[in-house]
Amino acid sequence: MIIVSEECVRTVLTEEDGFAAVEAVFAAMAHGDAYNFPVIREAIGHADALYGFKSGFDRAGLALGLKSGGYWPGNAQKGIPNHQSTVFLFDPDTGRLSSIVGGNYLTAIRTAASSAVSIKHLARPASRTLGMVGAGHQSHFQVRAAVRQGNFERVVAWNRHPEMLDGLEKTVTGLGLTFERVEPEQLAARADVIITITSCHEPLLMKEWIRPGTHLACMGTDTKGKMEVDPDLVAACAVFTDEIAQSVSIGEAQHAVGKGLLSEAAITPIGDVINGTQAGRVSEDQITLFDGTGVGLQDLAVASAVARKAEEQGLAQQAGL
Template sequence: MDTIILTKEQISRVLNMDDVIESVEEAYKMFSDNKVILPPVLSFDIEKYHGEIDIKSGYDLVDEVVGVKIASGYANNYENYGISNGQATIILVDVKNGVPLAIMEGGLITDMRTGAAGAVSAKYLARKSSKKVAIIGTGIIARWELKALARVFELEDVFVWGRSEEKAKQYVKDMKKEIPLNYTTFVDIEECVSQADIIITTTSSKKALIQSEWVKPGTHLACIGADMPGKQELETKLFGKSKIIVDSVNQCVERGEVQHAIRNGLVLERDLIEMGEVILGYKQGRESDEDITIFDSTGLSIQDITTAKKVISVLKDNRDVLAVNLI
């Protein structure tokens, strides 16, 4: 049996955001329908080199595939080595015989499926009339979040805040070329978020950036940045007046944005709702236009698996064009 080897460039030629959004929705449904087994995430904090390495894996019980992703984030990669700060490799293995079906660059899939996660949450939890989005952070994930959200909502205004005013302006300059909307950068984060219908946070902050009183009724927040113990982007008090939806209860309690509210007793674990449960109709998300909804995303390996499977599926019709490497 052949193992497919895929580069980032090959993946980029066949994978589009609409397919990724569909794959992420499917992942959430599979997870909440107990069609996948996800072991705990294995994480290494590499302080010496200002980085972290995470190993996420999952067993897709439907297609009988095991997927493993080794992903890393290094703050100084670009500066020191001229390479992306985020690196990842995904391996898909056939459980019937242990043969690797594919080994592929995982950075692009990770970025796109993370962007799609915020969009999926907004699709099911934000008010349908939402037109104004606040993007907190200016990195690569902040870019994919907007690209994905623009596929789901007819946006009008994009409010941007970053720690670096220069980077915020560069974000706007770059994104305007791809998504022509009305952009405004803010030095004051309160001004940025208080006007928004949807707020997407994408930073690696370890202290609250957004205060509870800044968030107006009816707002939807997608919290993407907090994916390890200690990270935090929201004041915990906000959870006390919001409806909370998570990608995984177990993961979010340990490493998600909600970890602090759980620890402080503001939220009980039994009150958390999984995104898949909302998509499947098992539980209700937003109940009124006045609800504040919070989606806590830590990232599930099944998202990588469903998206990687989509790549392989599309490749079946494009193998001649891409000259796929086989071993």
């Protein structure tokens, strides 16, 4: 068995690794070669924390395991990330524990990779302005991953706490892009691609604000009750997702489906677009939306790649059971 620490994950895991692993596992899911197990996510009644498990098996990549972790909202005041998680990988031939991998940096990379995959396959090639709704820790990963997939020239951004935009501006300008702070309605009117990455329970973007041809990647809604965009907007889009079951139960689509505005049958797995079995964007004016709920297979795929690299480079810690 090997242990790959958070520090080691940061050393060996690249954004390219994360993107390749996530794109491949989405394709495997659509082929029926990989599947997620039901998610467990609960409030523990202490520290306002949410804790749970995401697990699954990728038969194509031979990744079996689970991610254990959650969200501790008070961690920021302690100088540590609010999201805390660890990935456990098992040998699919024997069931023996094979790797323990730090999951915090890994989760940030795989979440950003997911939206980047959607931008590659759904956004208009002519997109030049990226809109960011949210400026927390994850937003920096989102911007860097998005920029790799397009020819963006500028970022327009909004955050409920404006002072947090200072850090995001440094990241954006460091990438050679211009940065502007705007209100949500202005952001929607100017952005070609919009990434939402908040923990809100109310719509921040309304249907009538979004212009034709926009691609939205809604990455913050991963729990029942959360919401980032107007359900009428979701219903007006061509909707794609990582996994339909999670999209309609804990993802951004939960509200539109619950109100009868959108049917489950109208949602397309992004893996089908990657595999070429379903169409992605069909016109320049179409509004597309990717509902990124975050599936366990993403974590397992990226953790497997990390474990292999760490062992090959002699950076993993060997441990007995």
